[in-house]
Amino acid sequence: MPTHHILSVLVQNRPGVLARVASLFARRGYNIYSLAVAPAEDEGRSRITIVVDVESAPLEQITKQLFKLVEVIKISELDPRRAVERELLLATVRADGTGRGQVVELATIFEAKILAVGVEALTVSLEGHPDKLDDFEELLQSYGIVELQRTGRVALPKLDRQARLRAVKGS
Amino acid sequence: MKLTGAQALIKALEQESVEVVFGLPGGCILPAYDPLLESTIRHILVRHEQGAGHMAEGYAHVTGRPGVALVTSGPAATNLVTPLMDAYMDSIPMVAITGQVPTTAIGSDAFQECDTVGITRSATKHNELVMNGDDLPLAIRQAFHLASTGRPGPVLVDVPKDVLVAPMTWHWPTDDEVVASLPGYRPNTKGHARMIKAAAALILAAERPVLYVGGGVLKARAAEEVRQLAELTGIHVVTTLMARGAFPDDHPLALGMPGMHGNATAVTAMQRSDLLIALGARFDDRITGKVDSFAPEAKVIHVDIDPAEQGKVRRPDVPIVGDCKHVAGELVRIIGELLDGGAARADTSAWRSRVSGWREQFPLTYEPSEPGHALKPQFCLEKLRDAAPEGTILTSGVGQHQMWASQYWNFTEPYTWVNSGGLGTMGFSIPAAIGAKVGRPDRTVWAVDGDGCFQMTAQELVTASVERIPIKVALLNNSYLGMVRQWQEMFYDERYSEVYLSPDTPDYVRWAEAMGCVGIRVESPEEVEPAIEKANSINDRPVVVEFRVDSGEKVFPMVPAGQSNDALVLPPSQSDRKAALS
Ligand SMILES: Cc1ncc(C[n+]2csc(CCOP(=O)(O)OP(=O)(O)O)c2C)c(N)n1
Ligand SMILES: [Mg+2]
Secondary structure: OOOEEEEEEEEEOOOOHHHHHHHHHHHOOOOEEEEEEEEOOOOOEEEEEEEEEOOHHHHHHHHHHHHOOOOEEEEEEEOHHHEEEEEEEEEEEEOOHHHHHHHHHHHHHOOOEEEEEOOOEEEEEEEEOHHHHHHHHHHHHOOOEEEEEEOOOEEEEOOOHHHHHHHHHOO | OEEEHHHHHHHHHHHOOOOEEEEEOOHHHHHHHHHHOOOOOEEEEOOOHHHHHHHHHHHHHHHOOOEEEEEOOOHHHHHOHHHHHHHHHOOOOEEEEEEEOOHHHOOOOOOOOOOHHHHOHHHOOEEEEOOOHHHHHHHHHHHHHHHHOOOOOEEEEEEEHHHHHOEEEOOOOOHHHHHHHOOOOOOOOOOOHHHHHHHHHHHHHOOOEEEEEOHHHHHOOOHHHHHHHHHHHOOEEEEOHHHOOOOOOOOOOEEEOOOOOOOHHHHHHHHHOOEEEEEOOOOOHHHHOOHHHOOOOOEEEEEEOOHHHOOOOOOOOEEEEOOHHHHHHHHHHHHHHHHHOOOOOOOOHHHHHHHHHHHHHOOOOOOOOOOOOOEOHHHHHHHHHHHOOOOOEEEEOOOHHHHHHHHHOOOOOOOOEEOOOOOOOOOOHHHHHHHHHHHOOOOOEEEEEEHHHHHHHOOHHHHHHHOOOOOEEEEEEOOEOHHHHHHHHHHOOOOOOOOEOOOOOOOHHHHHHHOOOEEEEEOOHHHHHHHHHHHHHOOOOOEEEEEEEOOOOOOOOEOOOOOOHHHOEOOHHHHHHHHHHO
16 A cells, blocks of 8 residues: 655746656656645745655655755645645536436535536536545446546645634634 | 847856857857857857767866856757756756747747757756746856756756847846745755764764765865865775865875775775765765665765755765765864864774775786787876876766776876766767866866767867867777676676777777877887877877777776675686685
């Protein structure tokens, strides 16, 4: 079972940055499991969330190599226990006859949304923790998944308890 | 001030105090060649863009300043890939400027378009496509800053033709603006004080310490601090292929080169050591042999400016991220204070006598040639070394001749050895020698080359002749791709496959003369010294001395690839004493 690590990489938002990051992974022989990129809070910055399959020793090496890229400003490794992670899943599922009610029921249990309704199929969306999406996807499989698309994972560090309370108190 | 992009480019190079660029023009870079006519910058017109890149490297090696290559788009940019990768592997500061098709044509498979930035991404420290003329001065400043600070390396700036032609607003960025424009680039030069203290303590406690000096010491201009550290502590020094000259070979503490073709004492001292003090060295596989069995009892202090080198191959006990000059200087200061304060030192006398025993029993050696038989390449190099004027710079190609040059030369000064270590680029020596001679016109520059290498880049001797750059080439013609022949002899049961060249085709003397050089052929031992003397006396044009040498000669010692350093193969005359290396 490969080990997943989440890297949150803050970069200068410049042409070619993503290619640079991706080619570094390819060249050093690391596998990107999932990737999400979008502009970050500061103007001119993007945040790349990368999920990598590696043991911890090569992970240290890959972060150091990544950090050598001139456009990389900051790298945080997010511990899954101390991070909030989200992913989005879209799936078109076969839903005819008796299966239809069951798919709708499943969607309701998972709090998924039904986005499109066809005679023989439904398109559903679910946003949530990747583990939850895995479960949903597996359960849908028995009805027949016609098409599936999941986004890369995005993640941020969890606010620690103090910061959370402060946020609650609004101070 | 309004300038064209081309004028701004040349002005920016002048602002960076560039005195020479190596290049060759073509369609997309044409606009930049026009203002060059009025510039103080010297342009050296190469015969192949690979030559421009290696010349820039040779220049950078000996001056410490970034070498500059200027070429056009497409095939010229791809011709530059080898020297870029070479400079990247050996951390050579270099700035390459490539022309690109106009911004409006990018992506259309236009004539001589190629994705230069994409192709060179993994062969450069950084690269940039400049889409707007106003950004050119900053891009050039960034390039020089990135190339020459932290761990040095090549930086490429790709400039589309319309950007060179269009008017732009000149603004020369300040140092602060450059730093602010690179928020992710903050190389750490000062080693961590606590780590340096820990290193000092380990050094004083070690019974079998070795200073493992790599090319980073030269990049950091730290040879003086390293000498002080060695002398203060009495620790022996090995200098890797990239660090030859960083510590004088004639120093009593010098053990010479370790690694695959290192001498037996240097290899064994590292193997048996209890503390390796690695300074600007990267535990390359040509040094460590099989990593699992490399220096098994040694603790490791690893000083490197690149944090990614720490633990890449061997986990250090004391990692120190910093500039070798600063860290070695601090080590000298702290160890000096500790010793003055009466700190205890481990007894290293037993180790020192073991090392001198190895040195006595295992000098570098070769069988002298029998009268009437072919010349020995090592003999030619010894004669070349003994006749070399003070301060001679030696460049080398890649192969057996490179190893013999490194082994048999007596390096006494930093920046006198220029070679392709990491990439092992055949054809490096001639263009690198030209760049070195341009950077240090006061020095004699000898290129030691192989017949295989010579045929890869010899055309740059035309450049040298026409530009009056009087380098000297010692061509060790063994009629073979000798290093590959050696591997086939030793590891493929003497089944020689595609390694034979020819002793006399081409005729190297006539070829040299056709290129405007003096050509001299040497076939017997008596001719060696007079030929070298003659070559040393010629200073108005390049000289090629072709030494017809023994094609069967092998480089010893040798650690077979992938094996432990303990599997060192000694020269035949010493192999019966192998047990003494334990
Ligand atoms: C560009 C390139 N191609 C191939 C090699 C592989 N190679 C390493 S040494 C060598 C032989 C070099 O022959 P020569 O220049 O005659 O030197 P010698 O070993 O005979 O001294 C070869 C082919 C290389 N290092 N570089
Ligand atoms: Mg040869």
